[in-house]
Amino acid sequence: MQRRKDSNGNRLDDAARAGWLYYVAKNTQDEIAETMGISRQSAQRLVSLAVSEGLIKVRVDHPIARCLELGRDLKARFGLKSVEVVPSDPGSASTTVGLAEAGAAAIEKALKSAAPVIMALGTGRTLKAAVDQLPQMNCPQHRIVSLTGNIAPDGSAAYYNVIFSMADAVKASHFPMPLPVYVSSPEERALLHRQELIHSTLELAAKADTTFVGIGEMGAHAPLREDGFIGDPEMEKLMKAGAVGEITGWVFDAKGKLIPGATNARVASAPLPSCESGLVTALAMGERKLPAISAAIRGGLVNGLITDEETAEKLLSES
16 A cells, blocks of 8 residues: 655654554553654644544444434534434433433533523423533523513413522522413513513513523423413314424424414513524424424524434434
């Protein structure tokens, strides 16, 4: 085989030798330097050159490697800014295992920013499980705002609204949305949104730098139905109108477009922050949620995704 040369003669040969000693023979950089009769700094540069020139092919022999590949492919296919894929657990019926831990890590990473961050939060079981995993943090430079109302249909505090759990763990300014998820009419929503307290929270949510939301499916197991926010007649009407999913109460169709009228005419949640100006990450996985996840990413409602391996593979298999 012809030996590769660069302008320095045998430099690539030396890089290949250093790379083999490091990655295959498991030598330290000090041992490589001694073997090749060069300085440790030169050995380090040669190992780096071997990688940059493609002389070294690295294969990660671990299940997480497949997850990394799926994340890369999802980003490329759907133009997403951020994707985290966790290994699937075929023996678990949980809809949060793996996602909660990955979601907590992503939230914690954002909160570790020294620069002030406005973080918007949705609601739901998966997001609450993620927030419950957060360590105690002191982040006075950040502002955390809820996108959705924290009042349940019976007037009690909504159980899966995460802003209060977040406040327990993270010492930062918190801005809840003191509204029901749905109000009685578009006119009532307009009246409530004009209130100074609500209006300022809505303005803050619109400026979010990073957002974390859950995705709900439609049908018998829809969170909106199970948690009593809408009844069977409204659910049937939504599905006849083409609804496949919802985020913070905003219902959308298979193309990721918001359904006009219907419940969207009286949802009190803040509009979803723009993906053009910030990162909007959804935490979701599972067969039942697949149509909703697909629609949300195809329609540009979110530009970040934390999901599991099985869901990622099914998203990529869609035409």
